[in-house]
Structure formats: structure tokens, C-alpha cells
Amino acid sequence: MGETESAGALDQGLARALARAGLTAPEGLRRLTGGATMESWRFSSGAEDFVLRRAPSLSFMEGRPYGHDTEAAIIRAAHRAGVTAPEVLVELMPEDGIGSGFVMRALPGTPDPRAILAMDDPGQLLREVARDLARIHSLSRESLPGDVPEMDYAEAVAGLAQQFDEAGADRPIIALGLHWLQANLPPRVEPVLNHGDYRLGNILAEDSHLTGVLDWELAHFGDRHEDLAFGCMAVWRFARVDRPALGLGTLEDYLSAYETAGGAAVDPARFRFWLVYRTVWWALGCLRMASFWRSGDDRMLERVVISRRTSEQELDLLLLLEDDAPEEERLRPVSPAAGAHQPSGEASVGEIATAIAEWLATVKDRMEGHDRFQLAVARNALGMIARNDAAATQAEDATLARDLLEGSASLATPGMLARLRRAALDKLAADVPKYPMLARARNLWMGED
Structure with a gap:
């Protein structure tokens, strides 16, 4: 919960903010899943539903171009102009003791x-x-x-x-x-x-x-x-x-x-x-x-x-840029993937990760709300560990990166596109094998269905 020490503290601080908007204390406060940066909490006040949007910590707001007060003002302006934006009711204040954020009226519909x-x-x-x-x-x-x-x-x-x-x-x-x-x-x-x-x-x-x-x-x-x-x-x-x-x-x-x-x-x-x-x-x-x-x-x-999803964007970026490569480089075959490492002896790191993921699957029905979401994220993380342990991938190459950044190497360099394609495929297969563009890239580059 970021800098908030307890659910009770969040309830009390939110009640102070709601009182400034003429609303009653929150009921049924629960953390919503998702959100790569900010937290979202849904609750009721009276007969209506609302959402609190806030930073996970005050330090998390440091270095941002503006704070939640400006964000709230932008949303208000968009709402007045007929954009399908939420209605902002009140901003958090330092004396609320629950960080930085604001409260919006909940809207119908799903974000899924x-x-x-x-x-x-x-x-x-x-x-x-x-x-x-x-x-x-x-x-x-x-x-x-x-x-x-x-x-x-x-x-x-x-x-x-x-x-x-x-x-x-x-x-x-x-x-x-x-x-x-x-x-x-x-x-x-x-x-x-x-x-x-x-x-x-x-x-x-x-x-x-x-x-x-x-x-x-x-x-x-x-x-x-x-x-x-x-x-x-x-x-x-x-x-x-x-x-x-x-x-x-x-x-x-x-x-x-x-x-x-x-x-x-x-x-x-x-x-x-x-x-x-x-x-x-x-x-x-x-x-x-x-x-x-x-x-x-x-x-x-x-x-x-999320940090491991970098490999998704690397593959997508190569798909966007490869049209600039000479035709002979676009047609150059990509080498087959290296065989997966087959462990023997004591359990490998990947096998331990798989075992933990399998155990977590047996307890997921005991979880609900954000805890269930976190369990799914944990199983995803363990899968990444297992696949990376078994695969022979190498995404980092500072020398090649410098040459490409400076332009001394490019997609016109013989074999460069095929090399980057192989690296992108291998890394993404280890990190996020269900990413839809992976199948499309394999089809385009390898002729695989």
C-alpha cells in the first residue's frame, strides 16, 4: 500500500477527503487490479460508487512534470468539453495522510x-x-x-x-x-x-x-x-x-x-x-x-x-523497422533456434521455479481480489525464470548496440537483420511466449504456422 501503514489509515484519510466534497465515509474499499504506475481503489459512499486514484508513494511523484492537482484539472476540462472522462470530485491533501491522488465518480463499463x-x-x-x-x-x-x-x-x-x-x-x-x-x-x-x-x-x-x-x-x-x-x-x-x-x-x-x-x-x-x-x-x-x-x-x-516485457517491444520495433532493410537482407534465412538445455543431477533453478508455480496453482482458489492477481503475476514470473534457465538467449550486446546507435552498423549490414531476428525471437519466447506478435513474427521470418 505504498506509504500507507494500514487499511484503516487509508479509510480514515479517504474519509477526511470525502468530507470536503460533502460525502460520507468510504465503504467496501478494495484495490483494483492492473495499473502499471498508479494505484486505483474502488469504494462506495452513500448509494454511489467512486474510485480513488493515487501514487504508491509520495517519492513516486518526484521528477514527474506535474502533480495530481494538474492531472485532475485536465480531466475536469476534458469532462466539460464532452470527452468521455470521469467526474473528479476532490483531490487528496497532505493533511489526509494518504499520499497524492484524487477521487472520481465511478463510470460504467469494463477496462478489460x-x-x-x-x-x-x-x-x-x-x-x-x-x-x-x-x-x-x-x-x-x-x-x-x-x-x-x-x-x-x-x-x-x-x-x-x-x-x-x-x-x-x-x-x-x-x-x-x-x-x-x-x-x-x-x-x-x-x-x-x-x-x-x-x-x-x-x-x-x-x-x-x-x-x-x-x-x-x-x-x-x-x-x-x-x-x-x-x-x-x-x-x-x-x-x-x-x-x-x-x-x-x-x-x-x-x-x-x-x-x-x-x-x-x-x-x-x-x-x-x-x-x-x-x-x-x-x-x-x-x-x-x-x-x-x-x-x-x-x-x-x-x-x-513488466521489466521483462521489454522483449515484446524489441520484436515489435524490429517488425516496424525491417522494411528499411535491403531486399536481400529481408529474404536472408534466420538460423534455427538453439536446443533447450536439458538439466540432470539436482534440480535446476528453472525446475525449482516450475515446482513453486505448480504449488501456487493449487492455492489460487483461496485468493481473491488483488491478492489473486498478484498470485497470477508471481506464477508468470516463475515461468520466466524457468524458460530463461532452459534457453540459450543473449539479448545484451553493448558493442553491437553502440555500432547500431552510431550508424556504423545497420540493417544493410550483411546478416544483421537475420541476427537481430533470431535474438528477438529467442528472448521473447523465454520471457512472454504467449505474446501474439511472436507467432506472427515466426510466420513472417521462419514460415512457421
Whole structure:
């Protein structure tokens, strides 16, 4: 619970905040699952349901461009403008003693991407998503807090390069992506408000209708193409990688609906730049999750597990960039995967991890709520340990990464693309073998069904 010492302390602090909004003390407070950064707690007050959004610790807010007061003001402005945003009722104060955050009125619908993707009319939902994004991009500076930052594209790319260096500068595919971004930086356009995290997982839907847009902590002024591209990343399409627009439909339908709803015409080159940018951004974001855990700011299990999802973005990034390689390199065969290590003698690390995961499966029915979710995360982590112990993978290569970042090696280098493809396949198979793009990449690169 971050810096909160007990459930009772959270109840008491939240009651103080609710009293300022004329609401009664919370009832049935429970932690919601998910959320890569902030915590969400659902509760009742009177006859209505509400959600508390807060940081896992006060130190977790350090270094962020703005605090929860600004985030709350952005959401209020979007709500007034007809965006399907929640109604913010009250912000936490230091005297509440439960950290930084705010309370929102709960909205109907589910955030579960798989439930949303199974709805009857994904095309209708896609049009409503495009409409809301156009409304967000139409918000004026005057209606928003003065400390909402504007992205400088060059500074943003330089910031990614610095993160890469701090993370060890040893991932060749990320280095390739950084070099591409530096070489393809677009000119500045008139900025609009970007939601910054507009994707499945951060929207609510019910009966194929959009009912809410959540998680505004990354909102900033910048290129509208960044928002449009982010939700189209393969990772946010979940099981429907065949539907490029948020897993809901085609890019043509999505961008057409956006323009029809008042959004400006979309430039394909700028869209591709921001798709690559955000893929590099999330790859490095995953890596940073491990540093949050190591620092002690947030020792949640999800942090270390999410850090291993870097391999998803490395594979996706290679799929985005390989079209720039010469045809002979794209056609060069990828070497077969190395055989798995077969242990003998005493149990290997991987076998111990498997044994623990199997035991956890026998107790999962005794868990509920966030504890059950954490148990699933723990079993996922143990699976990663077991697969990495058995596989012969090598994702880190500081020398090759430096050569790709500096441009002395590239996808035109004979055998480079095939080498990177093999490394990406092996690492992802060990980390997240059920990631949908892995099967697609194997089919494209190896001819495997």
C-alpha cells in the first residue's frame, strides 16, 4: 500500500477527503487490479460508487512534470468539453495522510481489453474512440492548467537516449530504433493536447459503446499523431494483432473517423515516426520498472515482471523497422533456434521455479481480489525464470548496440537483420511466449504456422 501503514489509515484519510466534497465515509474499499504506475481503489459512499486514484508513494511523484492537482484539472476540462472522462470530485491533501491522488465518480463499463475486443460491434466503438480523441485534441490551452508541458521532439528523443544509456546501453534493437528516430525527426507542428496514454486498458466500454477515458497522467501538448499512433502499437491490440487500430478495426476506418469528427488530416510519415518513438519509449519504460523496484520506491511484484516485457517491444520495433532493410537482407534465412538445455543431477533453478508455480496453482482458489492477481503475476514470473534457465538467449550486446546507435552498423549490414531476428525471437519466447506478435513474427521470418 505504498506509504500507507494500514487499511484503516487509508479509510480514515479517504474519509477526511470525502468530507470536503460533502460525502460520507468510504465503504467496501478494495484495490483494483492492473495499473502499471498508479494505484486505483474502488469504494462506495452513500448509494454511489467512486474510485480513488493515487501514487504508491509520495517519492513516486518526484521528477514527474506535474502533480495530481494538474492531472485532475485536465480531466475536469476534458469532462466539460464532452470527452468521455470521469467526474473528479476532490483531490487528496497532505493533511489526509494518504499520499497524492484524487477521487472520481465511478463510470460504467469494463477496462478489460479482452472483454472489449469480444463486444459485438468493434467498429462502432472505434468510431467513438476516434471522436473522443478528436475532442481531446481540440481542447484549448486557455481551458487547461498552465503547467501542462509541451513536448520538444528532439529533447524527447535525447531523453530516450539518456534512459538507454542509464539502462546499460546494451540492447541492439533499441539502439537501432534510437538511431532511426534521430535520423527521421519530423519538424514541429502546432501542438494539441495529447492524452498521452490513449489505448485499450485505459478506456471503459459497455455494449460496444465508449463509457470512459482514464489515466491522464501523461497528458501534454504535442503532435496529434503521437496519440493516434500509441493505441495502434501491437502490444495494445492484445489478442487482435490483425486489427491495427487499437485491436478494433483498420487504420483506414480509424483515421477516417478521426478526421470526420473534426481531427486534422493524418500524415502517414508522422504517424510512423510516432509509432516507432512510442515503441522505443515503452521498451525503455519496461526496463525502468526494474529500477523502480531496486530503488525501493515501489516493491510491487508487477514492476520486475513488466521489466521483462521489454522483449515484446524489441520484436515489435524490429517488425516496424525491417522494411528499411535491403531486399536481400529481408529474404536472408534466420538460423534455427538453439536446443533447450536439458538439466540432470539436482534440480535446476528453472525446475525449482516450475515446482513453486505448480504449488501456487493449487492455492489460487483461496485468493481473491488483488491478492489473486498478484498470485497470477508471481506464477508468470516463475515461468520466466524457468524458460530463461532452459534457453540459450543473449539479448545484451553493448558493442553491437553502440555500432547500431552510431550508424556504423545497420540493417544493410550483411546478416544483421537475420541476427537481430533470431535474438528477438529467442528472448521473447523465454520471457512472454504467449505474446501474439511472436507467432506472427515466426510466420513472417521462419514460415512457421
